Amino acid sequence: xxxxxxxxxAVLALVAALLVFSVGSMAxxxxxxxxxxxxxxxxxxxxxxxxxxxxxxxxxxxxxxVMAVFMVAYMMDPAGxxxxxxxxxxxxxxxxxxxxxxxxxxGILLVRWPERTGTRPADTTFQLGESLMGGQMLTMITLGFxxxxxxxxxxxxxxxxxxxxxxxxDLDQRPARDPVGGGVGR
Amino acid sequence: MILELFLLxxxxxxxxxxxxxxxxxxxxxxxxxxxxxxxxIVVGAAAFWHFLAPATGSGQVVVVxxxxxxxxxxxxxxxxxxxxxxxxQVDMADAAQDLKG
Numbered sequence: 001x002x003x004x005x006x007x008x009x010a011v012l013a014l015v016a017a018l019l020v021f022s023v024g025s026m027a028x029x030x031x032x033x034x035x036x037x038x039x040x041x042x043x044x045x046x047x048x049x050x051x052x053x054x055x056x057x058x059x060x061x062x063x064x065x066v067m068a069v070f071m072v073a074y075m076m077d078p079a080g081x082x083x084x085x086x087x088x089x090x091x092x093x094x095x096x097x098x099x100x101x102x103x104x105x106x107g108i109l110l111v112r113w114p115e116r117t118g119t120r121p122a123d124t125t126f127q128l129g130e131s132l133m134g135g136q137m138l139t140m141i142t143l144g145f146x147x148x149x150x151x152x153x154x155x156x157x158x159x160x161x162x163x164x165x166x167x168x169x170d171l172d173q174r175p176a177r178d179p180v181g182g183g184v185g186r
Numbered sequence: 187m188i189l190e191l192f193l194l195x196x197x198x199x200x201x202x203x204x205x206x207x208x209x210x211x212x213x214x215x216x217x218x219x220x221x222x223x224x225x226x227i228v229v230g231a232a233a234f235w236h237f238l239a240p241a242t243g244s245g246q247v248v249v250v251x252x253x254x255x256x257x258x259x260x261x262x263x264x265x266x267x268x269x270x271x272x273x274x275q276v277d278m279a280d281a282a283q284d285l286k287g
Contacts, residue, residue, distance in 0.1 A: 010195045017202040017222055021210070033218050040199065040225040043192070044249070047236040052249050056228060059253060063221075063260050070264055071214055074277040086211045088280065093209035101201035108193040118241020131243030132250070139247055143254045150258045157265035160272065 002046050009046065013039035026071045034064035051125040192233035199226030211278045213270070217263040224259070227252045 016036035020029050037060040045053030087093075121127045132140045166176040199222055206219025228249055235245025270282050 006191070010191070013195065013225075014198050014202070017199055020218055020222065021202070021206045021215075026214075029215070029218065033221060036199070036222065037225045040229050043195065043229050044232045047192070047232045048240075049232055049235070049246060049249070052232065052246060052253075056253065059257070063256070066260070066264070067214065067218070070267065074267060074271055075212060075214060086215065086278075087209045088211055090209050093205050096208060097201045097205035100204055101197055104197035104200070105194060108190050108197060113189055114238060116237060117239055120236070120240035124246070127243045128246040128250070131247055136243065136247045139251065143251060146254060146258060150261050154261045154265035157262070158268045 006043065006046050009039045009042045012036075013043070026075050027068055030064050030068045030071060033067075034060055037064075048120060049124055049128075051128065189233055189237035192237070193230055196226040196230035196233065199223070199229065201226075211280055213263070213267045213277055213279055213282075216279060217259065220259055220263075221256060224252050224256045 013036045016032045016039065019032035020036065023029050023032060038057050041053045041056035041060065043053075044056055047053075161178075163171065166178060167173045168177075203219045203222025203224075203226065206222065207216050208219075210216050210219060231245055231248040231252060235249070239245060267277060271277055274281070276282060
């Protein structure tokens with residue numbers, strides 16, 4: 001049963017991935033990518049990791065919805081109504097990616113993989129939680145700080161006003177020139 | 187189900203994503219390529235955990251790290267797109283060559 005599920009999901013994931021860069025409409029490309037990554041999440045569930053597979057699927061659904069909004073907001077032809085090419089160096093990219101696939105496939109098929117060591121626990125989600133809160137605690141802390149830095153960095157990049165707009169050319173303008181009042185002490 | 191088949195699927199997703207990341211002009215489409223590449227890494231890491239070392243949680247932690255990389259890539263990618271679009275009304279990588287050496 002799981003072998004059949006693996007085969008179906010694998011074919012769907014690869015076909016949807018190919019569709020991402022071949023359909024004309026940007027919205028269709030977004031949902032093809034969603035289909036591909038949902039199938040990838042399904043493969044993770046097939047491998048016995050239901051929590052991580054479900055997290056992948058839920059995260060991808062939200063990401064692709066956000067991506068569709070950004071595409072409609074920014075791209076010149078989100079509906080793909082005008083036929084146009086938005087690629088550069090297609091042949092070179094094709095050669096490089098095909099070469100990478102051949103090299104990876106050769107490595108996968110030629111390497112003598114080691115035997116499985118140990119048995120999987122009954123509750124794989126518990127195993128993950130125990131790792132992140134135990135032996136891999138440093139990894140978890142690092143990932144937390146990376147996410148915090150991402151939130152700060154994304155906000156700074158996306159906001160219209162910079163520090164010089166608020167505090168003046170010499171950064172000595174007090175109070176800051178903000179469009180609306182508020183904040184601590186103001 | 188054997189390890190090699192899962193790894194071939196992961197390599198396929200990675201290579202298709204690499205093609206998109208290299209060939210697309212739109213910044214958002216480049217991000218879609220990178221998403222596919224990380225999707226391949228997620229499948230590969232989960233397969234390594236299942237077939238090689240299911241007794242330890244390290245393989246699962248790699249999957250979590252890849253998912254965090256996906257989230258970071260999306261958040262910073264959209265922020266950069268917003269900043270470039272606000273400054274110059276462009277969303278194409280060819281028109282944003284500030285970092286070109």
